[in-house]
Amino acid sequence: MTAIAEVEPGYVGNLDSTQEEKLQQFWTLLMQSWDLSIPGPEPARKSSISSNGTAKVHRRFFSLGRSPPQPTEQEVAAIPANLLSTLESLGAGPNETKAVGSLLTKLPGERLRSAFLTLLKQDHPDALLLRFLRAEKWNVPKAWIKFVASLNWRVNEYKVDEEVLLKGEEHNLEKSRQEGNSADKKDGEGYVHQLQTGKGYFHGVDKWGRPICVVRVRSHSPSEQTQKGLFDYIIHCIESVRYLQVPPVESMAIVFDLTSFSLSNWDFPPVKFIIDSFQENYPESLGAMIFYNAPWIFSGFWKIIHGILDPVVAAKVHFISGAKELEKLVPKAQILKELGGEEDWDYEYIEPLPHESDRLKDTATRDSILEERKKLGDELFSVTAQWISHSDVDSALSRRGEVIKGLSANYWKLDPYVRARSLLDRTGVITEGGTINFYPPKAATPVDEKSKMVTEHVNEPQLAAAAA
Numbered sequence: 001m002t003a004i005a006e007v008e009p010g011y012v013g014n015l016d017s018t019q020e021e022k023l024q025q026f027w028t029l030l031m032q033s034w035d036l037s038i039p040g041p042e043p044a045r046k047s048s049i050s051s052n053g054t055a056k057v058h059r060r061f062f063s064l065g066r067s068p069p070q071p072t073e074q075e076v077a078a079i080p081a082n083l084l085s086t087l088e089s090l091g092a093g094p095n096e097t098k099a100v101g102s103l104l105t106k107l108p109g110e111r112l113r114s115a116f117l118t119l120l121k122q123d124h125p126d127a128l129l130l131r132f133l134r135a136e137k138w139n140v141p142k143a144w145i146k147f148v149a150s151l152n153w154r155v156n157e158y159k160v161d162e163e164v165l166l167k168g169e170e171h172n173l174e175k176s177r178q179e180g181n182s183a184d185k186k187d188g189e190g191y192v193h194q195l196q197t198g199k200g201y202f203h204g205v206d207k208w209g210r211p212i213c214v215v216r217v218r219s220h221s222p223s224e225q226t227q228k229g230l231f232d233y234i235i236h237c238i239e240s241v242r243y244l245q246v247p248p249v250e251s252m253a254i255v256f257d258l259t260s261f262s263l264s265n266w267d268f269p270p271v272k273f274i275i276d277s278f279q280e281n282y283p284e285s286l287g288a289m290i291f292y293n294a295p296w297i298f299s300g301f302w303k304i305i306h307g308i309l310d311p312v313v314a315a316k317v318h319f320i321s322g323a324k325e326l327e328k329l330v331p332k333a334q335i336l337k338e339l340g341g342e343e344d345w346d347y348e349y350i351e352p353l354p355h356e357s358d359r360l361k362d363t364a365t366r367d368s369i370l371e372e373r374k375k376l377g378d379e380l381f382s383v384t385a386q387w388i389s390h391s392d393v394d395s396a397l398s399r400r401g402e403v404i405k406g407l408s409a410n411y412w413k414l415d416p417y418v419r420a421r422s423l424l425d426r427t428g429v430i431t432e433g434g435t436i437n438f439y440p441p442k443a444a445t446p447v448d449e450k451s452k453m454v455t456e457h458v459n460e461p462q463l464a465a466a467a468a
Contacts, residue, residue, distance in 0.1 A: 007248050010134055012127045019133075024388045025090060025140045026129050030116070031381055032083035033148070034109040038385060040085035068094040075101025078108065092141040100141070103148045106156060115151045117377045118161055121242065122411040122434060124404060125380065127250060135283035135312070150281040161418065164235050166360065168420030169195065170352040172232070183226070190229025195423065198347035200237060202244065202424065205438050206330045210253045210287045211244040213237065214336070218260040222267040230270055238282055240422060243430055244438070251287030253329065257339065259293040266301055272308060279310050288329060290318045292339065350426045359416040366417035373414065376407050408434075 007014040015023065032038045071094065078101045079087075087097060107115060120128060129147065136142040154160045175188025194200060199219045204212050241252045278286045291298070306314060320326050323340030335341020359365070380403045386396035412434035424430045428440035 011130060011248065011250070012124055013248065015130075019138065022133055022138045022140055023126060023130060025086075026133060026143055027384050028086055028388055029083060029090075029140065029144045030129070030147075031385065032080055032086060033104065034113040035381070036080055036082060038082060039389075040082045040089070069098055070094050071098035071101045074105060077101075078104040087141055090140050096141045096145060099145045100148075103145065103152055107148060107152045111155070112148065112151065113377070115155045117373060119151060119154060120407065120411075122408045123242070124247065125407070127247070131250065131284035135279075146280070146283070153281055158235065160235060160239065164232055165239055165419045168236065168357070169422055170357060170420055172229070173352060186226045187229040187232070190225025191233045193225050194230065194233045195349050198349065200233075201347045202237075202241065202429070203336065203345060203347070204330075204334050204343070206253045206288065208287065209246065209249045210251055211241050211249075211438070212253050212255060212330070213241065214255045214257060214339070216257050217265050218257070218262070220265050220267060220270075227269060231273055234270065234274060234277065236422075238277060238285070240424060242285075243424070243434075244436055245285075246436055251285050253288040253290065254286065255290045255292050255339070257292050258295065258298055261295055261298055263297065268304065271305060275305070275308055275313070279313060286313060286316060288316050288318060289313070290320055290326075290329065292320050292326065293322070294319055350423060352421065353426065356421040356426070357416075360418070360420060362417060366414065369410065369414045369417065373407065373410050376403055376410055379403050380407065 009016070010019055028038060032040075075098055076084075079097070083100070084097070087100060092100070104112070129143070132143040132147040132150075133140070136146055158164070169192075172188040172191035175184050176192045178185040178188070197219050198216065200213060200215045202211055202213050206212055245251065291302070294302070309317070318329065320329070323332075323335050326335055326339065326341070330341075333342055336343045336345055338346075380400070383396045383400040383403060387393060387400060415434075416432075422430075428437055430436060
């Protein structure tokens, strides 16, 4: 059976006092981005607390090095005064200030706030911010920049929620069946090709409860799909796995099955896209990257891959040969037969069912749930401000935990109105209300022990980070 995941240091429920302070500073910067009433740092703390806990270092007037680029007037004007003051107190230099101003011109105030609540979904808000803090070694201004840059990518560049999640599999299937030979049709065909061939699929969990994605590299041929079709599918997979990460689990395991890998399967752009996505837009979401049964010819390609990996991600790479070695990461009974294990399960694609996503058309219900979400968001920010200001902390933390639980439950009410149904819904892995069944029973077969491994996102809320 899968072990119960322990809460590691630096995660919700296990923060030391310094980490909690960093989290509070991050929340301060974030809320000051849209709320002018959130105060800046106390005067006694200005210029003494930096993002790495050391005194702020002032740049000398005379230096042989090139001066860092200064923020433009437009960029400075985009930064609220209270936010600018806090950035200075945390040791942010011209580069960071310029980046903050640039991002706020693209995603100002209320748009940033709205994007945050949309990204949050059923997640714990502290867990979300802590991923960026850990990725940036607890440097608060850099974590804010990385976080808001990912929001900007999500909202203004890739349009993840309105294009990838709202439209989903059915939309791409419809595109693939269009007449003619348009770019849209080719993109749809490429997306659907991934599903029909089972090139990449989710099944089960490893010993730490992390959802497993298996990628059959031998099934990939660069010419069989457009880059957009493939990239849209990759983002849909990364987004889908977020629903499968049952707290305290916050990451996934990817098994790149390199059995029968040949030179014709090598394709650098999607490899780089996957790595960039995890490192820039979904940091701390990859728990293990497993290269399984890699042949000797892969060694040259590994050198290329290793060159673009962040050291933290590189440390999560495992080269494994054979099912016996894989047992170090995945329980023996849950290693698929195609990987040399015992589990008798085969991937099968089930096409979208008629009317399965009809609730996407019910915009009135959607808007009603979104209004409830906005009110919960307002209360979250209010009680978070109380927690940060040390005002009636016990009461604030108690109410904050309730609000966070309410936001998670609210998302699962909203989910059918903003996310097209997927294969994970059709096969019973994701069920109504946020229940996750990693091993759903097959139709007309008795439920075995593994199918009882059902966990719920909403019934066991995590403790607020400050209670660690």
